Amino acid sequence: MVLVKWLIAFGKYLRMLHRVFSRPDRVRMFFKKYYAEIYQLGIDSIGIVLVISLFIGAVICIQFKMNIQSSWMPAWVPGYASREIMLLEFSSSIMCLILSGKVGSNVASELGTMRVTQQIDALDIMGVNSANYLILPKIVALVSIMPILVTLSVAAGIAGAYAIVYIAHIGTIRDLTIGMQYSFNQWFFWMGVIKAMFFGFLITTISAYYGYNVKGGSVEVGKASTNAVVTSSILILVTDTFLTQLLS
Amino acid sequence: MIELKSISKSFEGKRVLHDINGLFENGKTNLIIGRSGSGKTVLMNCIVGLMRPDAGQILYDGQDMLALSKSSLVMLRRQMGMLFQGSALFDSMTVIENVMFPLDMFSTDSYKERKHRAQECLDRVNLGDAENKLPGELSGGMQKRAAIARAISMRPKYLFCDEPNSGLDPKTSLVIDNLIFEITKENAMTTIVNTHDMNSVMGIGENIVFLYHGDKEWQGNKDDILNSQNQRLNDFIFASDFSKKLRQVNE
Structure with a gap:
């Protein structure tokens, strides 16, 4: 029974995507909406990405320096570990988990409210492809701003590591810099970018699916918002496993 | 002109609309009236294409909306304007x-x-x-x-209004009714108004369809309504003491 329910939901999700990925009714209106979404979903998320990445970068450095490092480990290990963790997992997967809470609930509640107040019906009556008009700009906006968010997250994490070494005197800047530069593999950065773009697609489409198909009132909008965050978080974790294996 | 031919609709076996026929002419304010739960909103949703009826035809100037291709339906929808109950402004x-x-x-x-x-x-x-x-x-x-x-x-060629006066005071309702009536005349549109507001019925009802438990019970205009012998319609129209007294005075 659960499988059937899941398959029906997946079918509805695919049908929605079919409507979303069609030619916009008016390209000018698409770009107008796209720029608004870039601001709402992307630029507005920079603050939280920077703050969390800065502190996580600092904490990783502290953990390695204070709790993991021992006499047999080189002094540059905290810098190396901070960089690798930020590049490989935090700035892509964990950052997207955080974004699924912020962006996912935003998308689901916005579309859900539009559905229950008949604003989506109004678009349909006008002959507008409502799924395309409302959802496509969100997907394109989040996917296209992901590389910038990943870059900022990595940069903030590294800055956090430097800041904590400098402020708390838990090592030397020289050791940290050696670690940061040690055995750098550029592909790790691109792997993080690719994963984050994929997760951006998942966050927007899943949240849009829940919001767009709301039936009822404000309680259902709240439920849709919660379901959007929970489902996209789980799917990010599951696909992360496969993507990491695939891209490594 | 919009014509309905044998429209039926059920939800999970529960019959909501049954064999509804009707003609809504150009330049007239056509009203669909009935008690809450009588099927007015479902009928309106079927007419505008938000729901698909289980059976029947909806003819817009002769072309069956239900048989139109996707692109033709989009073109038809661009000739429609709709006023929603909650306004649905962005x-x-x-x-x-x-x-x-x-x-x-x-x-x-x-x-x-x-x-x-x-x-x-x-x-x-x-x-x-x-x-x-x-x-x-x-x-x-x-x-x-x-x-x-x-x-x-x-x-638009077709204007649809779903409960345009809900939540409004009588004076504002009158303004909205007059506006709908005047705009319909000015643009020779086919207007369909879904309402249970008696002021609207008596004010702008040039063609009125009365629904009762999903069936078309009565059709006429605002003048016919006062003289109707249909008991169900009279129960609906003259439900309040005030309107009953008004009718007695009229008689």
Whole structure:
């Protein structure tokens, strides 16, 4: 029974995507909406990405320096570990988990409210492809701003590591810099970018699916918002496993 | 002109509409009336294409909406304007942006011409001075008027109004009714109004369809209604003491 329910939901999700990925009714209106979404979903998320990445970068450095490092480990290990963790997992997967809470609930509640107040019906009556008009700009906006968010997250994490070494005197800047530069593999950065773009697609489409198909009132909008965050978080974790294996 | 032929609709075995036939003519305000739960909204949703009936035909000037291809349906929808019960204005847009929205989407006019048309529509509904306000800053009546302006901006052939007076005081309801009536005459539109407001029925009901538990019970105009011998219709129309007394005075 659960499988059937899941398959029906997946079918509805695919049908929605079919409507979303069609030619916009008016390209000018698409770009107008796209720029608004870039601001709402992307630029507005920079603050939280920077703050969390800065502190996580600092904490990783502290953990390695204070709790993991021992006499047999080189002094540059905290810098190396901070960089690798930020590049490989935090700035892509964990950052997207955080974004699924912020962006996912935003998308689901916005579309859900539009559905229950008949604003989506109004678009349909006008002959507008409502799924395309409302959802496509969100997907394109989040996917296209992901590389910038990943870059900022990595940069903030590294800055956090430097800041904590400098402020708390838990090592030397020289050791940290050696670690940061040690055995750098550029592909790790691109792997993080690719994963984050994929997760951006998942966050927007899943949240849009829940919001767009709301039936009822404000309680259902709240439920849709919660379901959007929970489902996209789980799917990010599951696909992360496969993507990491695939891209490594 | 919109014609309904044997429209039926059920939800999970529960019959909501049964064999509804009707003709809604151009330049007339056609009303669908009935008690809450009688199937008015479902019928309206079927007519505008938000729901698909289980059986029957919906003919827009002779062409069956249910048999149209996707692209033809989109073209037909661009000739429709709709006023929703809750106005359904886009929250994030100002009033003028709301009215300009259909023009921005489908008109090939320049920005200046589109804005001029939107202002013309707002002036028509006496909302010229509220163009830069957000829907949340407007009263219920003003929101309805803004929604009417948006509905007529593309000069539609068909206008649909779902409970246009719900939540409005009697005087504002009268303003909205008159507006719908005048706009229908000015543009020779086919207008269908879904209502249970007796003032609307007596004021603008040129063609009235009365639904009772999903069946078409009665059809006529506002003059016929006072003399109707249909018990169910009379129970509905003269439900309040005030209207009963009014009828006695009339008799």
